[in-house]
Amino acid sequence: MIENFKVLGYDSEFNGIIKKGSNTFTLPRVIKGEEIQADITLKPKLSARLTKVISPASSRIKPLCEYYLQCGGCALQHIKYEEQLKMKQELVSNLFKEAFDKEYEVLPTIGMKDPFYYRNKNQVVFKNVKGKLTCGMYQSGTHNVIGTTNCYIQDKIVDKIVTTIKDLMQKQRLSAYDEDRKTGLIRHVLVKTSKATKEVMVVLVVGSEVFPGRSNFVKALVARCKEITTIIQNTNTRVTNAVLGDKETVLYGKGYITDILLGLKFKISSKSFYQINPEQTEKLYSKAIELANLTKADNLLDAYCGVGTIGLIASSHVSKVTGVELVKDAVNDAIMNAKANNINNVRFICDDATRFMVNSARQKQSFDVVIMDPPRKGSDKPFLDALLKLLPLKVVYISCNPHTQVDDLKVLLEKYEIKSIQPVDMFPHTHHVENIVLLTLKNKK
Numbered sequence: 422m423i424e425n426f427k428v429l430g431y432d433s434e435f436n437g438i439i440k441k442g443s444n445t446f447t448l449p450r451v452i453k454g455e456e457i458q459a460d461i462t463l464k465p466k467l468s469a470r471l472t473k474v475i476s477p478a479s480s481r482i483k484p485l486c487e488y489y490l491q492c493g494g495c496a497l498q499h500i501k502y503e504e505q506l507k508m509k510q511e512l513v514s515n516l517f518k519e520a521f522d523k524e525y526e527v528l529p530t531i532g533m534k535d536p537f538y539y540r541n542k543n544q545v546v547f548k549n550v551k552g553k554l555t556c557g558m559y560q561s562g563t564h565n566v567i568g569t570t571n572c573y574i575q576d577k578i579v580d581k582i583v584t585t586i587k588d589l590m591q592k593q594r595l596s597a598y599d600e601d602r603k604t605g606l607i608r609h610v611l612v613k614t615s616k617a618t619k620e621v622m623v624v625l626v627v628g629s630e631v632f633p634g635r636s637n638f639v640k641a642l643v644a645r646c647k648e649i650t651t652i653i654q655n656t657n658t659r660v661t662n663a664v665l666g667d668k669e670t671v672l673y674g675k676g677y678i679t680d681i682l683l684g685l686k687f688k689i690s691s692k693s694f695y696q697i698n699p700e701q702t703e704k705l706y707s708k709a710i711e712l713a714n715l716t717k718a719d720n721l722l723d724a725y726c727g728v729g730t731i732g733l734i735a736s737s738h739v740s741k742v743t744g745v746e747l748v749k750d751a752v753n754d755a756i757m758n759a760k761a762n763n764i765n766n767v768r769f770i771c772d773d774a775t776r777f778m779v780n781s782a783r784q785k786q787s788f789d790v791v792i793m794d795p796p797r798k799g800s801d802k803p804f805l806d807a808l809l810k811l812l813p814l815k816v817v818y819i820s821c822n823p824h825t826q827v828d829d830l831k832v833l834l835e836k837y838e839i840k841s842i843q844p845v846d847m848f849p850h851t852h853h854v855e856n857i858v859l860l861t862l863k864n865k866k
């Protein structure tokens with residue numbers, strides 16, 4: 422049934438909340454405070470579909486991307502960027518208020534000057550749709566492919582590279598991989614770029630070991646896209662949601678690209694985690710280091726360190742740095758990154774961060790400052806308990822998921838207090854929120 426509603430607020434992914442009686446519905450593409458018309462159904466489950474915006478908010482704009490409705494990737498594109506930043510600040514503020522029953526000051530979200538084409542890691546899926554070679558993005562939450570490579574948040578070069586690959590595939594009669602029939606070749610193309618060095622990596626993810634005419638293909642691709650500095654073949658023959666398989670062969674160039682963040686060089690390989698928005702990463706790291714207020718005497722721990730970026734950038738401010746990271750390739754990259762930048766006061770350890778913390782607490786090691794940047798699911802209780810034994814003076818907790826961050830902070834507040842809360846917009850136009858929290862030991866100023 423179609424009825425009028427007022428949008429009361431948002432859920433954790435910025436879907437609007439509307440209410441009818443005791444029933445709460447969520448729906449995308451609306452803005453808090455708007456009067457809207459929605460078609461609601463109660464059975465088999467509560468659902469609502471927007472039919473009309475009756476009184477548009479002043480922050481409502483026309484989305485740039487023509488695939489906005491289908492794709493779902495940039496679900497906030499109908500909202501002015503300044504308002505998106507405010508929404509993210511408010512989300513963090515509400516989360517902290519609910520969790521700790523206290524009003525904390527949350528600083529304004531640090532945004533981008535020009536919040537488009539920001540991604541340095543871009544994925545395009547190849548699929549045969551009704552017998553036709555198609556490439557594009559997955560529609561959010563499905564395996565349907567939206568046949569466009571013209572995306573407003575990916576690097577502009579992706580469109581050129583992927584269009585060329587598609588053309589070459591047609592010329593060489595290569596088809597996309599078919600998961601059901603286990604035939605065909607290309608599954609995904611991953612393009613990693615460095616805005617600083619202009620290097621471009623292309624990873625051809627294939628579903629079969631046999632790549633007919635491979636060297637001609639590579640030659641033609643490089644001839645037409647001179648921006649490419651390296652090409653890798655990654656073989657993934659499994660039925661899986663993971664894009665990359667284990668086996669890799671370098672087909673062209675050195676097999677990695679180099680990026681520069683805050684004056685330091687970083688090696689980017691196809692698999693290691695690397696922040697996807699370089700402009701905002703520099704702001705994120707600078708802010709985290711500023712909040713930590715490091716001194717030359719400090720012994721710093723960079724937990725969940727990836728390829729060592731934060732620890733290496735912080736290394737000139739402290740006496741020594743330890744980085745701990747689970748993924749072996751990332752640790753190897755971190756060690757190479759230290760060498761490439763002539764940094765000698767760092768060591769990187771390949772270990773589960775929790776196991777490392779528990780052992781460090783047992784051995785009564787000491788760290789003055791811990792910067793932690795766990796994955797979306799957050800840290801875990803044994804890690805946090807060990808941190809409460811190690812008792813660094815300061816903890817800087819960087820999170821790409823403030824919901825799990827708040828849960829972890831509940832444990833740490835036994836001995837720490839929250840000094841600063843700083844959201845940073847790493848993913849404009851999407852619901853994702855990155856947040857930095859500075860904690861200091863209670864009773865020590």
Ligand code: SAH
Pocket residue numbers: 694695696725726727728729730731745746747748751772773774775794795796
């Ligand atoms: N600080 C880095 C990486 C942050 S992403 C940067 O800014 O680039 C989180 C990292 O945690 C990833 O590199 C992931 O591989 C690593 N990780 C995930 N689980 C882990 C665990 N249990 N122990 C150690 N590292 C882990």
